[in-house]
Amino acid sequence: MAVSKVELDLECPVCHDDYTEPKFLPCTHVVCCKCVVSWLAVNKQGGCPLCRAPILHFPPGQDVNDSVNSLPTDLATMALVDSKNALSDSHVCSVCDQTPSTSYCLDCGIKLCKSCTAAHGRFPSFREHVLEELSCLTPERLASSRRYPCDSHPDKLAELYCPYHQTLICLLCSSSVHRTCSDVKTIGDMAKEARVTLMEQAVRLRNTEAALLAQIRQVDQEIHGTQAQFNAWQTDVADTCDSLQHTIEKLRKEMNAQLQKEQDNILAPKRARKTLLEQQKTSVQAHAGSVERLLIPSPDSALLGMLDKLKARLDDLERSPPLPGEKSGVSPAKSSFSATLIQLQRAQQLINDPSASSSVNTELNAEPVYHTAICREIHVYHNTGILCYDSSCRTVPVGQFVGQRPLGPGCNKFSI
Structure with missing residues (x-):
């Protein structure tokens, strides 16, 4: 790994x-x-x-x-x-250039075969060198053993570190240019201190990372929770609107059926009366034509003969009872659906004006006098005025504007 x-x-x-x-x-x-x-x-x-x-x-x-x-x-x-x-790279001995290498000198940075490895250790100046088997040597181990030259003397290896100048120095530099610098330490000691500091910093950073990750997860939960809540609300809105639409459609069909039934009940006798009137008109028209034909110049004897026969029919026509009359222009009585229609109109106004949701039941002493004194229910809107909602009122249709007065926000429903 x-x-x-x-x-x-x-x-x-x-x-x-x-x-x-x-x-x-x-x-x-x-x-x-x-x-x-x-x-x-x-x-x-x-x-x-x-x-x-x-x-x-x-x-x-x-x-x-x-x-x-x-x-x-x-x-x-x-x-x-x-x-x-x-x-x-190719594992060939760096000394003899022919034999496969088996070890690596960390101090010289060269690969050695078995023979050269043995000879390498016999030189007094190389006896302290560290030799590693190539089969066990890792890049990390090789990199950690790498030594760098002095920044001022590239031909000499750096052995010390000057924190003040933040540079690698050799022994010569430490006794000359950097002899007055404090805290000059060996590279190994400085590296140990640096690793401890880096380890502590790494722990702090990882702890901070974990804390940030926990906060991110918390925010994710809040985001998901908020999205779920709004999705649920949207579902509620859709379900409510669908249910409302279904209810309104059902009411529309029922009200139209009721209207059609009541219309048929009202129009059936009218149509029957119209049929009788048309029959009477046809009879009267025929008799009128017969009478007018007698006025055409004709022999007096023929006129008198026809008059005797026609007179009996005319007498029967005049003695027939007249049809009962109806007052013209009279509107049909309010249907049984009026209460439902009023509720729908109220709901529509409440949807169009959500601020018109507060209501009070009190007595209203305001204009117009007729509706406030006689009508049992009126609605007052700040942006519309006074509307009559008394289903028994015969002066104006339900929901009709009847007056205006300065009002505060909202709608006030007055039952009088």
Whole structure:
């Protein structure tokens, strides 16, 4: 698992190859130098290829390569990449160049065959060198043993670290340029202190990450809960509207059927009366024609003969009882559906004006006098006026505007 994790960490997230000169971006992502250059060549003001955080601020006229080179190099990752490449190369002895190598000198950085390994240990200057079997050597172990040259003397290995100047130094530098610097320690001691500090910081960061993850999960739960609640409300709205639509459609059919029935009950006698009237009109019209024909110049004897025969019929016609009359222009009596219609009209006004939901039952002493004094129920709206809702009122239809007065918000229902 450790090796696979290292291999994963050694892969550039942009080109998906092993890192070549890995650069630390301000967002702490690590990307190959060449990948950063290629990315900024296309998007000069673009951010990190992974998180889009700003990378660099380019002064006017500055070259992209110079700006990218100014980014810090991830030396730890580079050491792992170099160690991996060194172990994956051909295992041939670096001394005799022919025999397969079996060990690696961590101090010299060379591969050795069995014979050269034995000879290597016989030299007094090499006796303290650390030799590792190639079959057991890992990139991490090889990288951790890597030593760097002094920043001021590249031909000498750095053995000390100056915290004040933040640089690797050799023994010569410690006795000359850095002799007055305090806290100069060996690289090993400084690395131990740094690892302790980094470990503590890593624990704090992981704890912060866990806390943020817990908060994210909490927010996710709140989001899901809110979405579920609003989905439930939307379902309730849809169900209520569907039920209301079904109820209204049912009422519409029932009311139309009742209206049709009452209309038929009212119109049936009227149509029967009309039929009788038309029959009487036809009879009267026929008799009138007969009488008019007698007025045509004709012999007197013929006139008298026909008159005697016609007179009896005319007497019967005049003696026939007249049909009962009806007052013209009288509206039909209110149907039994009026109460339901009134309720629907009230519901419609309540939907159109949700603020008209408060109601009080009290006596109203306001204009218009007729409706406030006689009608048993009126509604008062701040934006509509006074509407009559007394089903027994014969002055105006139900819901008709009858007056206006200054009011506060809402609707007041007055039962008088």
